Amino acid sequence: MYEIANDRYPVVFDLLEEAIKSGGVPAAKYVGMSTGPYGVRVHLSEAPTPAEQTAVENAITAHDPALLSADKDTIANDGADVVTITVWCPHTSGSSVVFVVEGVAVDPVDLDINKRASIELDASGVLDRSLSVTVQGFDSETLEIEVIE
Amino acid sequence: MTWNNPATRTTGDLINASIWNTDLVDNLLALKNPPSAVAEVATNYTSSSNIFVDVDSTNLKLTITTTGGIVLAYFGAELAVGSSGFSQITVAMDTVNVAGTNGIGSFSSSIGSETQNFLYYIDGVSAGSHDFALQWRNTDSQSMTLRGAIRYPIQFWVREIS
Numbered sequence: 283m284y285e286i287a288n289d290r291y292p293v294v295f296d297l298l299e300e301a302i303k304s305g306g307v308p309a310a311k312y313v314g315m316s317t318g319p320y321g322v323r324v325h326l327s328e329a330p331t332p333a334e335q336t337a338v339e340n341a342i343t344a345h346d347p348a349l350l351s352a353d354k355d356t357i358a359n360d361g362a363d364v365v366t367i368t369v370w371c372p373h374t375s376g377s378s379v380v381f382v383v384e385g386v387a388v389d390p391v392d393l394d395i396n397k398r399a400s401i402e403l404d405a406s407g408v409l410d411r412s413l414s415v416t417v418q419g420f421d422s423e424t425l426e427i428e429v430i431e
Numbered sequence: 432m433t434w435n436n437p438a439t440r441t442t443g444d445l446i447n448a449s450i451w452n453t454d455l456v457d458n459l460l461a462l463k464n465p466p467s468a469v470a471e472v473a474t475n476y477t478s479s480s481n482i483f484v485d486v487d488s489t490n491l492k493l494t495i496t497t498t499g500g501i502v503l504a505y506f507g508a509e510l511a512v513g514s515s516g517f518s519q520i521t522v523a524m525d526t527v528n529v530a531g532t533n534g535i536g537s538f539s540s541s542i543g544s545e546t547q548n549f550l551y552y553i554d555g556v557s558a559g560s561h562d563f564a565l566q567w568r569n570t571d572s573q574s575m576t577l578r579g580a581i582r583y584p585i586q587f588w589v590r591e592i593s
Binding site for chain 2 (some may be wrong): 288296313315319320325395
């Protein structure tokens with residue numbers, strides 16, 4: 283059992299794992315990945331070649347997560363109810379982020395000193411039962427807020 | 432204070448201060464404070480490893496010096512299982528899994544995110560220093576999460592009981 287360790291934390295687990303898997307580690311050698319306050323550990327059944335080691339380290343270093351959270355799980359479709367979406371981009375050197383709401387990029391929002399930014403959204407214009415939000419240019423999953431009558 | 436097996440006395444033996452302190456005082460203190468260690472960690476962990484690996488080899492690995500005998504190990508936390516396969520948790524003593532192939536707790540993908548806990552009896556522990564590490568795996572390489580930062584911390588402890 284071999285491990286490649288890196289102190290990058292936090293991460294978007296599924297996106298980083300996909301990048302590592304597609305980055306040059308043979309499937310037969312890949313055992314899995316773990317994350318915690320210690321960072322990232324990539325578990326391998328055999329020692330990596332120098333090229334595989336470099337590929338994994340590059341994938342981790344290139345990982346630039348945008349971690350999304352919301353202050354509520356549902357929003358009323360009345361145009362008045364609002365949800366506050368917050369993003370945390372812990373490793374970015376940039377100063378702003380662009381939220382993508384229902385597939386449409388909105389104006390850039392400045393990151394604060396803690397590399398966080400927030401926007402308030404209502405459900406007007408939502409055509410289905412879900413308000414979707416992601417962040418442009420980062421490793422970000424899509425946050426879905428359930429829209430209710 | 433460590434346990435010392437008291438000698439059997441017979442009628443007429445003189446119980447001096449040294450004998451009293453060794454056989455009674457020290458042993459009562461040892462019974463009151465047996466070798467034990469506790470970790471409470473308010474952090475989330477995620478893993479997709481299909482081989483047992485340490486959850487956190489710094490904060491969820493405990494060391495106690497035993498007098499030899501039985502150790503109890505406890506684990507409790509909210510576990511969000513992988514989307515398929517079994518999410519399994521175990522304890523490794525000195526890097527060796529104390530349970531079978533499937534660990535101590537094996538949780539199906541159908542249970543979602545729930546509080547899980549176990550208490551495990553480890554017999555035949557030799558006298559001396561031992562490491563106890565909380566370990567986990569998912570049999571289908573699906574990501575699972577221990578959610579110590581959401582409602583309450585992950586608790587892991589070991590205690591020699593005999």
